[in-house]
Amino acid sequence: MTYYIVKIVITTVLIVAIAEISKRSSFAGAILASIPIISVLAMTWLYVESKDVTKVAELSTSVFWLVIPSLALFLSLPVLLKQGVNFYLSLSISIMLTVACYWFMISVLNHYEIDL
Template sequence: MAYYLVKIAVTTLLIVLISEIAKRSTLIGAILASVPIVSVLAMVWLYIDTRDVERISTLATSVFWLVLPSLVLFIVLPVLLKQGLNFYLSLGAAITVTVGCYWLMVHVLHYFGIKL
């Protein structure tokens, strides 16, 4: 149980730290947020839990393919905000479009025989 609390605390601390840094410098916040911290932490936790490098390799490959549709959020959100749409509406719409892109990517990869 203590191990899970440590995992939660470390992960949470990093997210809060990045958001606090972004208040002072959006550039540094963006750099830190763009580093795949969540993916790296997931791989570290997975390795500590399983020592299964094949599973980590599969996770890393899957993350690679799914980063591509996730970029849509960072295109759609600022476009909607610049159009004057409310933040929460813009965020919801951007997430919805991104989910659709994930769905599309999974199906396209499956079509080409790439298993995630």
């Protein structure tokens, strides 16, 4: 149980730190947010718990393929906000667009028999 609490605390602290740093410098926050900290932590936790490098490699490969459609959020959100669309509506539309891009990517990967 202590291990799970440590995992939650470390992950939470990183997310809060990025948000707080972003208040002072969007550039510094962007650098920290763009580093795949959560992915690295997930791979570390997976390895520590399973000692299975195959699972870690599979997770890493899946993350690689799914980073591509996630970029839709970072492209659409600023465009919508600059057009004057309400923040929550912009975020919702961007998330829906990103989900559609995930679906499309998974469909393309399945077509080419690439398993995630």
